[in-house]
Each structure stands twice: as C-alpha cells, then as structure tokens.
Amino acid sequence: MTGRTRERIWSLARALACAAAGALLVGCSSRSEPIEIANAWVAATPPNATVAAAYMDIVAHGSDRLLRASSPLAQQVEIHQTLVEDGVSKMRPISELALAEGETVKLEPGGTHLMMIGIASAFATGQTVPLSLEFERAGTIELDVPVMTHGTAPHGSDHSHH
Ligand SMILES: [Cu+2]
Structure with a gap:
C-alpha cells in the first residue's frame, strides 16, 4: 500500500467518523480537500444567448x-469582476482569483463570476454544464453545474435542510 493510498483511506475513515459524529462539529471538518465548491449554478440563458454566467462559493x-x-x-x-464606474455596471476580465486560507469567496450576480463565452447553445433549467477549474495548488476540479434561474438558485449555506 502506498503512502498516498493509506492517506486516502485514512481521510475517508476520518470523513465517515465525522459524518457519524455530526459533520459540523468544530475541529471535525475534513482538511483533505484543499478547495471546496458549494452552491454552484449557471444562470439559464435566453434562447439566442452566446454567453452565460456561472456562480459558486x-x-x-x-x-x-x-x-x-x-x-x-x-x-x-x-473570470469576471463587476465594477460600477460612473454609475454604470461593467464587467472586466481578471487574470486570476486569489483565495486566502479559510476564506469563502462568493461568485455571485453583481460580483465576481465566471463568464462562459461562445456557448454552443442556450442553457435551460434542468440541464447541467461541465466546468473545469484550474487552481495553482489544488489542481483541476471538474464540476457538473446545474442550470438555474436567479429565483431558484442557492444563496448560501444558511439554506439548510428541512
Ligand atoms: Cu461577465
């Protein structure tokens, strides 16, 4: 068994133990994933759209x-930032997005977002969109992101289970 395999099994065991103990106990959050993505969604587009925005925490x-x-x-x-200049909201591409340790960076409407340019066809609710994110340290993270309309999209972890 390689060290890496052992590490994976250990982190799985720890994750299971944490789930059993109640996943939100302080000190029990798994540190095995350097990056976590939550609440990801792509905004549904009009029929002839050529761009779409993706949001996530x-x-x-x-x-x-x-x-x-x-x-x-x-x-x-x-990667786009939204800036208000002279009262007009404008989007500007940025070359990279810095993430500080322990910080949650929200990509959300009116703020930072991922702009998908030259989409193959319109995105409709119920569809999922594959997205690949490349991080300097965490490497590449592949996502299947659901298409939603603004009204039904997740707004953060405070939307807990019923
Ligand atoms: Cu944009």
Missing part, C-alpha cells in the same frame, strides 16, 4: 489561486 482551506476555467460547452471561460 469557493472555500479555500489553504491559500490558492484560481488560474483558469474552461468548459466543453464554451469557447472560453473568463
């Missing part, structure tokens, strides 16, 4: 940087 357990993103359904995916 990125939790970094160590400092990291989101270097680039891609999707087989878009020609390119840019």
Whole structure:
C-alpha cells in the first residue's frame, strides 16, 4: 500500500467518523480537500444567448489561486469582476482569483463570476454544464453545474435542510 493510498483511506475513515459524529462539529471538518465548491449554478440563458454566467462559493482551506476555467460547452471561460464606474455596471476580465486560507469567496450576480463565452447553445433549467477549474495548488476540479434561474438558485449555506 502506498503512502498516498493509506492517506486516502485514512481521510475517508476520518470523513465517515465525522459524518457519524455530526459533520459540523468544530475541529471535525475534513482538511483533505484543499478547495471546496458549494452552491454552484449557471444562470439559464435566453434562447439566442452566446454567453452565460456561472456562480459558486469557493472555500479555500489553504491559500490558492484560481488560474483558469474552461468548459466543453464554451469557447472560453473568463473570470469576471463587476465594477460600477460612473454609475454604470461593467464587467472586466481578471487574470486570476486569489483565495486566502479559510476564506469563502462568493461568485455571485453583481460580483465576481465566471463568464462562459461562445456557448454552443442556450442553457435551460434542468440541464447541467461541465466546468473545469484550474487552481495553482489544488489542481483541476471538474464540476457538473446545474442550470438555474436567479429565483431558484442557492444563496448560501444558511439554506439548510428541512
Ligand atoms: Cu461577465
């Protein structure tokens, strides 16, 4: 058994133990995943759209940087910031997104988001969109992101289970 395999089994065992103990106990959060993605969604688009925006919460357990993103359904995916200049809201591409340790970075409407440019076809509710995020340290994380409309999209972890 390699050290890496042993490490994986150990972290699985710890994750199971944590789940049994109640996953939200302080000190019980698994540190095996350097980056966690939560509440990811892609906004549904009008029928003839060529762009779509993706949103999510990125939790970094160590400092990291989101270097680039891609999707087989878009020609390119840019990291965008929304800025208000002279009262007009504008989007501007940024080359990377810094993540501080322990911080949750929210990609949300009106703020930072991923812009999918040159999408193959419109995105409708019920569909999922593959997204690949490349982090400097955590490596590549593949996601299947549900398409939602603004009204039904997740707003954060305070939306707990019923
Ligand atoms: Cu944008």
